[in-house]
Amino acid sequence: MKMETIKRRLAKDRPMVAVTLRMPQDVVDDLKRVAPLRGFAGYQALLRAYVGAGLRDDMERFEGSAVARLIDRLRDSGVPEETLRRAAAEVSHSAP
Known part of the structure; x- marks a missing residue:
């Protein structure tokens, strides 16, 4: 992930949007049990952390793989x- 994107994602005042998500009750119960063990005040924060971690992994894999294929070609x-x-260094420094 690009440094500017990381900086934006670490900002405390990022806009939030409400999302409704239907989940099995036992999953929500497990989230509530695990959240304090992982240092989260509530299960929703833990859920956001899980979604964010998975999303970052996928974005890195998909974005990185396209660049890697291009460089290989x-x-x-x-x-x-x-x-x-040099080109890779320039792109990484100038990307938004």
């Missing part, structure tokens, strides 16, 4: 390693 096409390194 460029390398296979004969683009010099130094050029690939």
Whole structure:
């Protein structure tokens, strides 16, 4: 994940939106039991943490895989390693 995205996600004043989610009662009961053991004040915060962690993993995997495939194809096409390194560095510094 890009550094600017990480900084935005760490901001305490990010806008929130209410979401209604139907879940089995036993899952909610388990969340309520586990939340204080994981240091969360309530199960909703734990649920947000679980969703956020899964989302970050998927975004890193999907975004990273496309870039990795592109770099591999460029390398296979004969683009010099130094050029690939510089381009990747520039993209990571200029991405929103």
